[in-house]
Amino acid sequence: MQERRDLSDRQINRDLLWPVLYTPLWFWVAVLALGLVVSAGAGAAAWWMNKGPGVAGLNRPIMWGHLIVTFVFWVGISHAGVMLSAILRLTQAEWRRPMVRAAEVLTVFSLATAALFPLLHSGRPWRTLYWVFPYDFSRGIWPNVRSPLVWDPSAIFTYLTGSALFVFVTLLPDLAALRDRTTGIPHRIYSLLALGWRGTPRQWRLQALAGILLSALILPVFVSVHSIVSWDFGMAVSVEGWHATVFAPYFVIGAVHSGVAAVVTLMALMRWLFRWEDYIRSEHFDAIGRLLIVVATAWFFFFALEFLFGLYLREPQEVALRQAQVFEWPYNLLMILFLLTAYFIPVPLWLFRKVRRNVALMFWTSVLVNVGMWLERFLIIVPGLARKQIFTFEWSVYRPSPIEILMVTASFALVALGILVFAKVFPLVPVNEAKEGQVLKAEIRVGRRTVPAIVREQ
Amino acid sequence: MEITRRDLLKLAGVGLLGAIAFQGCRIPERELRVESPVALPEDLVTGRDNWYATLCQQCGAGCGILVRVMEGRAKKVEGNPDHPLNRGKTCARGQAAVQALYHPDRLATPLLRGQPVDWEAAVAELASQIRQNRGRVFLATNPLRGHVAAVAQAFVQSAGGTLMAYEPLEDTVLRAAVKRLSGQDVLPDYDIANARTVFSFGAGWLETWGSPVRWSWAYGVFRQGRPGERGMFIHADPRFSLTAANADLWLPVRPGAEGVLALAVAYVLIEQGMASRDAADRLTAGRGLAALAAYQPEVVAAQVGVPPQRIREAATLFGARRPSVAMVGGSALAHTNGLFTAMAVLSLNALVDSVGRDGGVRFNPPPPLGLPSIPAAPFARWRQALEEMRAGRVGLLIVRGANLSYGLPAEAAEALPGVPFRVFIGPIADDTAQGCDLLLPEADPLEAWGTDAPEPGPGFATLTFQQPVVRPFRQGMSFGDVLLEAGRAAGLTLPWANMQEAVRDGARRLFALGRGSVRAGDEAAFFTGVLQRGGWWDTQERGQGTLRPEPAPATPPAPRFAGEEGEFPFHLIPFTPLGIYDGRGAPLPWLQGLPDGTTTVAWQTWVEIHPAQAEPLGIREGDWVEVISPRGSIRALAYLHPAIPQGVVAVPVGFGHVGMGRWAHRRGSNVFSILAPLTDTETGALAWAATRVRLRRLGQRQRVPKFEGVVLPLQLEERPIIPVVKEA
Amino acid sequence: MSEARVPSQPATPPDPQPARRRHKWTMVVDLDRCTGCQACVVACQAENNIPLNTEAIYLQYRVIEWIRIERYWEKHGEEVRARYIPLLCQQCDNAPCEPVCPVYATYHNVEGLNVQVYNRCVGTRYCANNCPYHARFFNFWQPVWPSTLENQLNPDVTVRWRGIMEKCTFCIQRIRRAQREAAQEGRSLQDGDVVPACVQACPTDALSFGDILDPNSRVSRLAKDKRAYTVLKELGTGPNVIYLAKVDPYAPAPKKHDHH
């Protein structure tokens, strides 16, 4: 069909490597703008550190707020990478090709950003040395392995290492391609990174094998990360809104939901910014859209379970919590927004093929999803604390302070900046995958129709 | 240590962005100290501490306390377990005494017309003023007891002039009533610990009224201290106070109708034949129940605001579960018919003849050593006195602990300037100190010598000794010493050289009595003994007395109120919060920051109003409202109080000072400024609960500074935190 | 398969380390004596160097009161009752706050106390989230006193800096002092030797403190009272603060609930 044009290798190289080899003006503008926001956030963090956590809107008993919400949010986004590249790689889904790297890169940067937040949240990050890194100075005490907050860093750092490695391995052939197209210092650096890639069959086999192995090995990590994040809450027997057995799968599937949506957002941006219409095609949006319907619905099922069983025991305080979530200002508004944006607007739209193949619509719906998923985390964390246990005397409210809002905003800029810079030095669409796709695509004639097909080795 | 910290910071800096590292370097030095070695700081106990017995002067009760002193600094106040009054217990205000001692805004040096001067100059100035104003000296103090009272008396006698004690919420009416019925001018004690029923009228005896610590201790015994016996507590109060909250039976009586209620109870007692014949005859002037016809519960129910069966129920309990005791005070007496109410309630004790019995009303002997007691003068007299000042008939005004500008803002404002030379003596410059010519920093009670014969006392002769527990923190001088020094310099004839000598002399004379709690071989040993025990008491020297009811008026004297009901729909009930009391606690952040007993509000003046009545006025919690009386208006934060009776609004006193230190200055508003100058018709005491008000929403809102959360904290019926059993 | 092989969990879990115990400190609160007068609150603030609760702190809902009086309303048709309960760290045997601290800043000592180690705390606030009794307080701000008031600070108690979690310690400094003095006098601790500040102040003797392992101590006697209960028993935290239920002859028959 017309949207799957045949492309020569030279064409592919030219199209996919140009952002690396030439720099458009808008790139510098974007970097500057994002940089400003990021440094504003840094200033806010500095203020926080210097004045103490009091600058936040937190209080007693609402000790966790926007920063933790955002932490969970970014960890969630980071599940896009593995979800797509690993699973789709293993299932040999053809449409994965143009989006895998974007997804993996998104993983790396969002995860790194997420990792910042618990540290900032504590208000005295220099003390988190105690907590994140096992150390044993004078006092002979190691971190408390019973604490989910110790599981967290280990899981996150494993995941970060794994996905970084993942990106690197899949990047190798393209690094070589860049090496061959650059001169001077860039050339040196690329040659160093390319690890002497020559594209021999053996190297290809090894690279492919590494890819498969990494995908297989990283899957458990990927599940464990968000499960553990969920257990930060699920283990807390005292916060009845959190102490639910469904939390781990609920968070993971929610993470996949937001992550895949984020990838869609990113794909649309790539298609527009880098003019990659030939590579990121509407059929890809169609496929990922179908995936999103399934994921979103599965997520909604778990959400329903979580809410239903919140009321299950009908303890007055738990009912009060749900009442607060649904009926009390401002949660009621947030709840409505959350439901609309995370499910009830996008999913029905995605049911239409036209919508799935409309890039602009997919872009905006995917953005909506992530608005909703941020709200979801907020609606889990804050009301749960605001209605903790039967002590109606203590039930409180939480309003974020400008400082918090600034830091949250900056986190988005930080991730965007990271990906932008990455796109400047490495191709965001894997060149080798694109070429492989070209090789393997075939067609079958059935009666008068030609059906797009792919070649599978026996 | 330092090095590792640096490295840590560098690490943080690298990990987080330069900006943060830059900020990170500005971690205060103290932060480093948190990095202590393995042992817990709490496991290390530093040095030895000393405990000194002395007298608590945070309110008029006069409890004995022990002060923990370490390295020359007073650290902690605890009750003196030996002291018969409070038996080792303290209240919130007593605990805060140390904070008063180290208050940052204590006067550092004497100020003469705003200029710091040294004590010699200050005393000389005062002395010269005394010389010039012989016979025109006016000494305004708080109610005084013990040796300082004697000194003050001697001072005014010799200098010629007036000595008057001032207290915003005076006990004049009660005193007058007791005097009328018993002939004694001493406040009685109530033996709650042994009572089976307590019936109190408006008296916040668990909060601030009378001798709260003593009676709280008794309350504990009254409730759960006697195996198989749990006391029954009935409380009649137009406001839902903390005391009312602790009552088994709370009768939300109409303001000013407490006396009628009491006589209605009397009616039932007589009717049921539960009253003592003699007392009943006196009350009815021998005419029997007919004399009380006007007080039959069914008749007065509407006026009292309590359904008749409730009155009868309460009366029956009171009459049947003996020994029972009836107490009266607080807003019940702050009406134009206050004396009537007081006598009516006191008579109840006679009816159930619990006077002078265990579990009843106990009389106190007069103070030991014939020491004087100077109670607060009635409001009416104070208005005259101020009038004289305005007219310039007072040459020298010495104010100590009498915050006239706060209690009588309008009168004082125009009267005080009429006095040529005004002297203020006190630790912190209060409202009245503003515009005084000479400000003398008074030593904190914990730095001073003195004695006190508590009133109401424990029922026997008691003299508490006050001694300095630390070296003066500010170069202050105790009130007594100021009078003695300045007086001697002015050539007055005064009994003692200084307060320490006065106290020693007191000890000497007690030693001469040869009885009491402290026995010793010689005077010196006796003195040490007294100081160690914190005082002297003789359980043998008990008070005697009876209460003889007077005939009840045929028709109950109706209370008068300022303001028409139509224009001012609400009764205004001012009350003393747990922490800052009548304003004395206002300077102390611990007490300002103490959640109120029923509303948990702190730091602000609030007005308690019933939700059902706030609703039509469009008032929500956190609205700033204007409380308007015929006399004026104040701002207050609305607190919707689910338990306060309709038709009543309550506002705490003690806020809205000018001066009194950083934590009290211009914080909240002064409810005294809107109280109409009505007085009890017979005693001239201020009827401070006789003002009617209306509320107006001002439009601004804010979060109420309260301890409770954002939802109405109801107990969840299925999951109560405080389960309730019907009987122990 | 016999019944013997089916062990049920007791509502309060067995003492984790009975062997090493010499004391198990316990507080008994008689709600029928408590009037809510708040003497304990100020006493605690004076003893434990608790930062000043200014108006700003109140408006931020960050008041720190290691022992606090909670006032609950009870509506019975027209009339409304108020109930008071002093709440403090319950020093749970099975404390939910302990396992979640990543750095062992809170742990259980051999005397049954749930101890907070300030210099280990990194301020994750997880323990506060996981304390069902809202008994943990976080220093959101640098605690500051006017220099004169610093004279009053108790040298036996650390001043907690910003970013550090704190809570009631059962006045561990007093326990240590009593133990040291007893050791100096070469005797063992008697009942009543250790008196936390709140217990000492309490005018109505609603609070009593002692060693539950000593069968003759006052708390041991009171704990046998038929009004005795622990808050949130069904969570199985095993509190060491035992409450005696409020008595109210006029209370309507309480609704059936299977928690206490």
Place this chain on the structure above:
Amino acid sequence: MHPLPRSTTTTRDHPVEEYPTSPREVAEDIVGRAEAPWPRWRWLVLALGALFLLGVVGLALRVGQGGDHTRWGYYAALLGFLYTVAGGAPIVSVATRMAKAHWRRPLARIAEVYAVVGVLTLLLFIPLMGVIPPAEGRNTIWIVGGVRQGWPPGAPVAYDLLTLVMVALGGLALLWIAAIPDLAALRDRGRGGLTALLSLGWRGTLRQWQVHRAALGVAGGLYFIAYVGGCIPFASDLVLSFVPGWKDSIFPAYYALSGLQAGLAAVVVTAFFLRTVGGYRRYIHVDQFWGAAKLLLALSLLWAYFHWSAFLTFWYGRTPTGQNLQVLLYFGPYRPLFIASLFLNWLIPLFAFLIGPVRRSVLGPTLVSFSILVGALLDRIRLHVATWSVPDPRGHTFEAVPPPVPLGVADGLLLVGGIGGALLLYVLALRFFLPMSAWEMKELTYLRVVRPFLKTRAVVLGKPE
């Protein structure tokens, strides 16, 4: 485009078997022997019938022993087993069809036919309606007394019945719609009666095919929702709500998932049976077992994952209720059952399928599937018997762990008979609807061709948009 000779070329690991390459072939082969799906199937029917009668006897005994719910645990377990397995199997065809996986085609019908067992579950539930205690005072998802007394009416049993009805009907509808073209084929070969009726005058016009495709999609979606959604009331009313204070939000999901796993396992075992005994060797290749194996691996991982997240939450929470619950379900008298299902449903599939050759074989997946089926039965017994043994399901806290309930004669007969009966229904249905979906196999002949690719030959799979 030259078709390959139908000789089976052998490569390294296993013989490559070729599907029939022309539609006609398929028609001949499958529709041709509709009357006797496989040799000697009557004997099988008789044997199963005998088992079923045993079950009826067991039911009689059980009813005779009265309505005390603690005695009915095994019965509930049987119901749960049949509901989840037979309900989960059709999901296999729905899901794989949604994913356009070609390897599903030979399995689709095998899976869908399991829907007929729904009828049996429906019947089995009827006696329980008298046994399940009323919802008042219990924690159920029916907010009885919470909002209004006795609302919703008839809770819980009425709604469980409704659920079962919907699942059964949905499954039958799915099966029917999927089978229409084949039924039409049978009709054209002269099978009349119900077949002709159900084939709805199918002519195979383009329009009909479009409608058929859409209807199939909708039916699949609805059935999916009916089954997974149905697990919520089913699991909560027949398991959760028997233990007071047991709040376990993941449980329904776990229940559905383990059912799905068992359902797929059932499909694999059936496929093996048809391949070896039934003589459908040309259709059911190693590809099918391979694909199923991958799915089973994923499902058993999820099985463990759901188990773990529930276990950890209660274990960490350390509330008395939670601890007693874990004694009841894991550490107590039912520990052997738990450990067994841990091995059979998780460890064995996991480690077996980690080995490539096992995954990519016929026997391997079959054996593993069998272990999964056994494990699923034991797991259901553990869950239902343990929870039903709690004498009083009311209240908020679970104080005492009840003693175990031994397996009685009646229960044994019921289990055997119930499963036998289910199989009986299935076998009969197989004969009515063909064991193999002829039209889907025909599609395959169009969309799958083998072509030379570079130096080798490769399969080219068509993926219609």
